[in-house]
Amino acid sequence: MSSDQLQRLKPGQSPHEPEKATLEGKNKFLGFWFFLGGETVLFASLFGTYLALNGPESNTSGPGPAELFGLELVFIMTVILLTSSLTSVYAIYHMKNLDFGKMQLWLGITVALGLTFLGLEIYEFYEYVMHEDHTFTSDAFGSAFYALVGFHGGHVLFGLLWIVTLMVRNSKRGLNLYNAPKFYIASLYWHFIDVVWVFIFTVVYLMGKLGG
Amino acid sequence: MAKNTNSTSYEFYKQKNKEEMKYQLITFALMIIFTLVSFGMVIAEYNPMFTIPVIILLACVQVGFQLYYFMHMSHKGHGLPALFLYSGVFVALLTVLAMVTIVWW
Incomplete structure (x- = not known):
């Protein structure tokens, strides 16, 4: 890293794509997409496990998917996560205009929405465990459900810690060519979390409600 | 720059x-x-x-x-990301297909 990279970028300056202006930024970008390809496979194995183990044969104790899931909560969680995806788009929009303050503001809104989502998920799991007798060890359906949805929740938590760390670490630095790729990649990760959730609410909750 | x-x-x-x-x-x-x-x-x-x-x-x-x-x-310059992602999607589909057919076929 050269001192040139650490120079603060301000509105009105070039370059217009600070995240890809350095070789380091380009490498981070490629490496991260490679990682996302791997993440796709990882979540596919959890989805495959869930689809194989959500039938009545492996649902030996506790309620099945159709009785267990409530669509109101899932719908609210979906809208919150989808909105947080849009707010991180706004953050990157302001990053491309080199407006650090507005980028931090929209990242902050993204984090707040992500925390709300996480809180609702914890509430959902708490209800299942305490009142519905649906736990990780109750049957194969329970294990597959918590492994898949819980792993996604873990990704949400990791993404939140990542974004908050970046925001705090760079709060006084402002935007420069060294940290712009970092913000860009964190927002890609956040979008990917939403991509996975789209399949979770479709395959787990909606198809579970249909009994299929 | x-x-x-x-x-x-x-x-x-x-x-x-x-x-x-x-x-x-x-x-x-x-x-x-x-x-x-x-x-x-x-x-x-x-x-x-x-x-x-x-x-x-x-x-x-x-x-x-x-x-x-x-x-x-x-955007331009997303050839390799597309290659990485679609390779991932290909393996993902095979994985889901294999796990589901093993149990439900």
């Missing part, structure tokens, strides 16, 4: 970013609509043999929007 202060090109790209933001907002509206349709179809209790393929298709379209607009895959 940071010394190169060119306000005309800054204004030009600012305008360009603004136009892109418009597409992002349309994308967001469409994603919300798809989500509403998916939930609506399940609540309306249509025949599952019809509903399941439709909601899976809607999910795939929604993810496409997310990848190509929110994650900028429609």
Whole structure:
């Protein structure tokens, strides 16, 4: 890293794509997409496990998917996560205009929405465990459900810690060519979390409600 | 590079970013609509043999929007990211297919 990279970028300056202006930024970008390809496979194995183990044969104790899931909560969680995806788009929009303050503001809104989502998920799991007798060890359906949805929740938590760390670490630095790729990649990760959730609410909750 | 202060090109790209933001907002509206349709179809209790393929298709379209607009895959210079991602999707489909057929065939 050269001192040139650490120079603060301000509105009105070039370059217009600070995240890809350095070789380091380009490498981070490629490496991260490679990682996302791997993440796709990882979540596919959890989805495959869930689809194989959500039938009545492996649902030996506790309620099945159709009785267990409530669509109101899932719908609210979906809208919150989808909105947080849009707010991180706004953050990157302001990053491309080199407006650090507005980028931090929209990242902050993204984090707040992500925390709300996480809180609702914890509430959902708490209800299942305490009142519905649906736990990780109750049957194969329970294990597959918590492994898949819980792993996604873990990704949400990791993404939140990542974004908050970046925001705090760079709060006084402002935007420069060294940290712009970092913000860009964190927002890609956040979008990917939403991509996975789209399949979770479709395959787990909606198809579970249909009994299929 | 940071010394190169060119306000005309800054204004030009600012305008360009603004136009892109418009597409992002349309994308967001469409994603919300798809989500509403998916939930609506399940609540309306249509025949599952019809509903399941439709909601899976809607999910795939929604993810496409997310990848190509929110994650900028429609921009230039995303050849390798597309290769990485679609390789991942290919292995992912094989994985799901293998696990499901082992149990349900």
